[in-house]
Amino acid sequence: MSELFIVVSLKAKAGKEDELRRDLSVVAEASRREEGSIRYELLGDQDEPGRFVFVEEWSSLETRTRHHEHSPHVQYFHANGMNNVEKAEFAHLLKRVV
Template identity: 35%
Template sequence: MANLTIVANIVAQPDQVEFVKSELLKLIEITRTEEGCINYDLHQDNENPAHFVFYENWASEALLQTHLNNDHLAAYMKATEGAVASFTINRMTKLG
């Protein structure tokens, strides 16, 4: 099976950009050590600093699900409750 690519879009509330950014940065090191994590890269939009994108590749859907159920992600969700305007995850397949 091909690797699973994830594009996660996070948009912070306008007055919470730096807080959300700091919480997102905390996720990188621990997530990169997880089984099945191929890459986990955070980006910030140059035109809209409230918009963050994680570009991720995982070895399988099962290992992604393990990541999504980890304590550090739950802690992030709790810490940023009310500070995030929108959050979407797209599961993608590389075509070429």
């Protein structure tokens, strides 16, 4: 098994913070139940409302790819919820060092 860690930051469009929070919460809750999902956290920036960070841990790249490309809740978000995103600030795929 090859663990995969992912950190993603999204910034909401002005006035769309609550809508984006709601949409991302749906994604997080459904993603936690997926095969291969070890950890799937949605965090909000304390100093800047409207900045959201996902911290994900997957059992493998394959399970994460299946999640990202085929999960209905992710596909729905990409088709609809991304309208509330000003920008994706970063997305890092990470591996454990120690």
